[in-house]
Amino acid sequence: MSPDFMRHAIALALENVRSGSGGPFAALIVKEGRIIAEGANRVTRTNDPTAHAEVVAIREACRVLADFQLTGCDLYTTCEPCPMCLGAIYWARPARTFYAATAADAADAGFDDAFIHDELKIAPAVRRIPMTQLLREDSLVIFSAWRQQENKTPY
DSSP states (O other): OOHHHHHHHHHHHHHHHHTTSSOSOEEEEEETTEEEEEEEOOHHHHTOTTOOHHHHHHHHHHHHHTSSSOTTEEEEEEEOOOHHHHHHHHHHOOSEEEEEEOHHHHHHTTOOOHHHHHHTTSOGGGSSSOOOOOOHHHHHHHHHHHHHOTTOOOO
8 A cells, every 4th residue: 555656546637637638537557656547537528428437447457467367466446336337346346446446526616426326225126227127038148158158257
């Protein structure tokens, strides 16, 4: 754990805001004491709602490492991760995650993701964006094929 890495992430986020490039968020991936990837929020700049700082940094770190997992890495992010980023972090499997501001701090600035946390507790059909299951039985062939695949890379 290094406060210097978090200070660096905070500086990146501040620059992102001041330059008009995106929202007030940034993230770093650190391995063996050195930064291997950085990411700043690019949602509005790229018209990509998934371009949160953590996701941008994870994508770059995985590219640099040529691996889909961040084994032995630490993630430093300027804010407590939203549900999407939290999912990405768990899939990437870094050793640790450090955050600065809280979700409540982000909500005070207009970035409130509490409704998404709430939506996860609701049955899919009654969510704000209704989700309807379709052709489940037909889709099971996909998982059967995966289980039978001999040269797969489990993750």
